[in-house]
Amino acid sequence: DIQMTQSPSFLSASVGDRVTINCKASQNINKYLNWYQQKLGEAPKRLIYNTNNLQTGIPSRFSGSGSGTDYTLTISSLQPEDFATYFCLQHNSFPLTFGSGTKLEIK
């Protein structure tokens, strides 16, 4: 199985801050990496697919980058509605595996 190591687990930031969340795969996943946002009591919502493709309707302050084993989600200017938990998912090979999550909290 491909292990997805996500960091940090917790992140405290203020409105307007730029933040980055990282996922490192245990092997090359060929950019087959998605990012999801999950708010308490809700299903995950896809933000980014295949490393850097923005889901329709998602604000452009969200962006993704990376290649090989290292991937990053960047939020350029945090808004109040962005405080949530974020997960990465690799869909390069079975079984599909998720990162452990990053909880983004208001400072």
Place this chain on the structure above:
Amino acid sequence: QVTLKESGPGMLQPSKTLSLTCSFSGFSLSTSGMVVSWIRQPSGKSLEWLAAIDWDGDKYYNPSLKSRLTVSKNTSNTQVFLKITSVDIADTATYYCARSWYFDFWGPGTMVTVSS
């Protein structure tokens, strides 16, 4: 408009078989390349992909649980089912179904508690 919705028993006893249904609309599982997956999430924890079934009826399972899982779909391609045998407390989680290998649309989830 794509929607998915999971349904399940809510609570069941250890050693029983868990049966879940994913009902969806706005797309057809008979469309070439279409897939519906099951994913679960214990409270406060991360997500685990369980199984998937594609438009052609091919089935995919997480090897860690494969011996206990059965995924299927109805003949009208509007529902997908998941059975998990011999449940125990560790199977307590919210269970989601999602569309495609990209998990672009998700259902709201159904919470399942395994308890005696």
